[in-house]
Amino acid sequence: MEKLERYRQLVQNLLTDFASYQYPDSEIQSQLVFDTTHDQYQVVQTGWENEKRIYFIPLHFSIKNNKIWLEQNNTDRLVAEELVEAGVPREDIVLAIHPPYVRPHTGFATE
């Protein structure tokens, strides 16, 4: 499979797996958002806790320059390491959650 297509499938699989977890006794729902044109991949959680609106983005990847960019990670999962285990080389992953000057020290790509 072409690399880019494989990366798209990988992040979609990871997010689908994440979103499949249902919070017990909760009105929070996980919604997948996959934009294969702009190459943006997300899980959005929405719902109500008592009368408070929950709107939360636990995970967001984008794909730019043939690399996977981690745009948001509000989970306890080491998703970049999961991608490495799935065969993505570290030089094809950018931790966009870190400032550019920190990225050279992450062991992943800088841009």
Added chain:
Amino acid sequence: MEKLERYRQLVQNLLTDFASYQYPDSEIQSQLVFDTTHDQYQVVQTGWENEKRIYFIPLHFSIKNNKIWLEQNNTDRLVAEELVEAGVPREDIVLAIHPPYVRPHTGFATE
């Protein structure tokens, strides 16, 4: 044009217009996210303010049950009214940002 297709186009146009505004002297960028399969439509703003990561969702619509749902509005635009002006009847718009018990009093649909 079929109603659903027209609604999809309307929210994409509204978001594209919103995202076209460039913040002067800023490293904040607006990214369109259009998922026409799950019918989720968003603008995501990312970037840096000094060393602080900005990750912000100003607007998010979904389309469910042939209606447009406003999932998030962190702007000063009355986007539901903009949709009405563009020809969407109020009974086809749900303000999901309000709790279900409030929606009957909004003049828009409840679900």
